[in-house]
Amino acid sequence: MTVLIVGAGPTGLTLACDLARRGVPCRVIDRAAELFPGSRAKGLQPRTLEVFDDLGVIDAVRAAGAPFPGFRLYAGHEVVWERSLYDLLGAPPLEPGPATPYPDPWLIPQWRTDRILAERFAELGGTVEFGTELTGLAQDGAGVTAATSRGPIRADYLVGCDGGRSSVRKLLGVGFEGDTFETERTLIGDVRADGLDGVFCHMFSQAGDVTKRVSLWNLPDSPYHQFVASMAADEVPELTLDGIRGLLRERSGRTDIRLHDLRWISLYRLNVRLVQRYRTDRVLLAGDAAHVHSSASGQGLNTSVQDAYNLGWKLASVVGGAPDTLLATYEAERLPVAAGEFDLPVHRVAGRGAYAGLDTGAGTFALVRPDGHLGALSTSAAAIRGYLAQAGPPAR
Numbered sequence: 480m481t482v483l484i485v486g487a488g489p490t491g492l493t494l495a496c497d498l499a500r501r502g503v504p505c506r507v508i509d510r511a512a513e514l515f516p517g518s519r520a521k522g523l524q525p526r527t528l529e530v531f532d533d534l535g536v537i538d539a540v541r542a543a544g545a546p547f548p549g550f551r552l553y554a555g556h557e558v559v560w561e562r563s564l565y566d567l568l569g570a571p572p573l574e575p576g577p578a579t580p581y582p583d584p585w586l587i588p589q590w591r592t593d594r595i596l597a598e599r600f601a602e603l604g605g606t607v608e609f610g611t612e613l614t615g616l617a618q619d620g621a622g623v624t625a626a627t628s629r630g631p632i633r634a635d636y637l638v639g640c641d642g643g644r645s646s647v648r649k650l651l652g653v654g655f656e657g658d659t660f661e662t663e664r665t666l667i668g669d670v671r672a673d674g675l676d677g678v679f680c681h682m683f684s685q686a687g688d689v690t691k692r693v694s695l696w697n698l699p700d701s702p703y704h705q706f707v708a709s710m711a712a713d714e715v716p717e718l719t720l721d722g723i724r725g726l727l728r729e730r731s732g733r734t735d736i737r738l739h740d741l742r743w744i745s746l747y748r749l750n751v752r753l754v755q756r757y758r759t760d761r762v763l764l765a766g767d768a769a770h771v772h773s774s775a776s777g778q779g780l781n782t783s784v785q786d787a788y789n790l791g792w793k794l795a796s797v798v799g800g801a802p803d804t805l806l807a808t809y810e811a812e813r814l815p816v817a818a819g820e821f822d823l824p825v826h827r828v829a830g831r832g833a834y835a836g837l838d839t840g841a842g843t844f845a846l847v848r849p850d851g852h853l854g855a856l857s858t859s860a861a862a863i864r865g866y867l868a869q870a871g872p873p874a875r
């Protein structure tokens with residue numbers, strides 16, 4: 480086996496499709512019994528749509544999704560405003576063109592995206608091996624031996640696409656620097672809702688206060704709505720249908736909207752973390768295994784799919800005889816993208832030739848490596864000073 484992919488989320492499945500269509504033998508294992516059932520990351524950005532076009536799934540993605548609906552804010556029963564995504568962004572819509580063939584962000588629940596990618600992988604001859612957990616790994620000059628719940632697997636390369644709590648990352652001992660914001664939580668679930676009028680992101684509040692809202696998003700081609708509400712950590716209701724019914728009543732003052740048939744619910748903690756390195760010899764990390772973000776604006780899934788797309792052709796080329804140094808460009812190109820999503824002006828200190836501490840001015844502090852890439856990120860200046868003390872003298 481040439482490449483072992485651990486994790487059948489959007490990252491692992493994108494990589495699997497890309498390798499399979501290039502004729503590179505790969506196996507995909509996932510410890511879950513099936514694909515993830517929730518709608519969690521539901522917004523695809525233009526570049527991700529281009530990637531999906533190249534992988535041959537754009538028609539399926541467009542058939543199962545829709546442009547973002549309008550946003551409608553209520554104060555109780557009264558509609559306060561209705562605005563399009565472009566009104567909210569303060570930018571006009573783009574016309575499709577050669578540079579941006581799919582300019583509109585596309586709404587599609589993640590469970591559909593994952594399923595479409597898995598179906599494409601199957602068309603290309605692949606199978607996801609569910610119920611197979613990675614439990615250990617060892618590598619030598621010639622390959623990687625993975626220990627799994629169904630026995631060992633030997634591969635030339637292993638790619639950890641196993642999400643934010645990545646076993647691969649932990650087994651490698653690679654650091655995941657950043658912060659978990661403990662004071663706030665976001666509750667996300669898929670539920671059916673009766674009594675809503677029109678296709679919108681319905682934002683309910685008592686008095687037009689958007690900070691105390693419950694949003695119900697119509698999910699395209701599905702009878703479900705995505706329920707989203709943020710709150711202080713000590714205000715989280717029970718993660719049950721009754722819990723979210725109570726929250727909707729409390730925040731909207733309304734009793735005419737009937738929630739039922741809750742099929743998935745989760746509590747999301749805001750984590751902002753970036754891996755120390757993307758590659759350890761023959762083992763690479765991609766997607767949430769390498770970086771986790773705020774759920775706002777769909778950074779997680781989109782950055783993850785684009786990691787896999789950056790890595791796919793490089794891995795295929797190296798397997799086919801290209802110099803191994805090509806793989807070094809994966810981290811060089813993708814780490815700054817993930818770091819950029821944390822608003823870090825990494826380029827400002829690039830090329831200084833020594834470790835540097837940087838106050839980003841946004842309440843975070845960064846350790847920048849001699850090559851200009853981000854080495855660590857923290858809300859604590861003291862933590863960054865600690866890293867600097869270990870890493871060598873600062874450049875400034």
Ligand SMILES: Cc1cc2nc3c(=O)[nH]c(=O)nc-3n(C[C@H](O)[C@H](O)[C@H](O)COP(=O)(O)OP(=O)(O)OC[C@H]3O[C@@H](n4cnc5c(N)ncnc54)[C@H](O)[C@@H]3O)c2cc1C
Pocket residue numbers: 485486487488489490491508509510511515519520521522589611612613614640641642643645646647667745746747765766767768773774775776777778779780781783
């Ligand atoms: C509750 C929740 C809500 C979210 N909401 C949003 C949102 O609103 N917007 C947004 O942009 N992003 C959101 N995200 C993030 C988005 O879902 C992720 O960025 C995206 O799924 C990353 O894809 P991935 O393939 O890297 O990882 P994942 O989708 O997490 O897939 C990892 C896979 O690896 C498997 N795995 C893990 N460990 C092992 C192991 N040891 N052996 C074998 N398999 C293993 C898992 O079973 C899983 O299938 C949310 C995430 C969560 C958890």
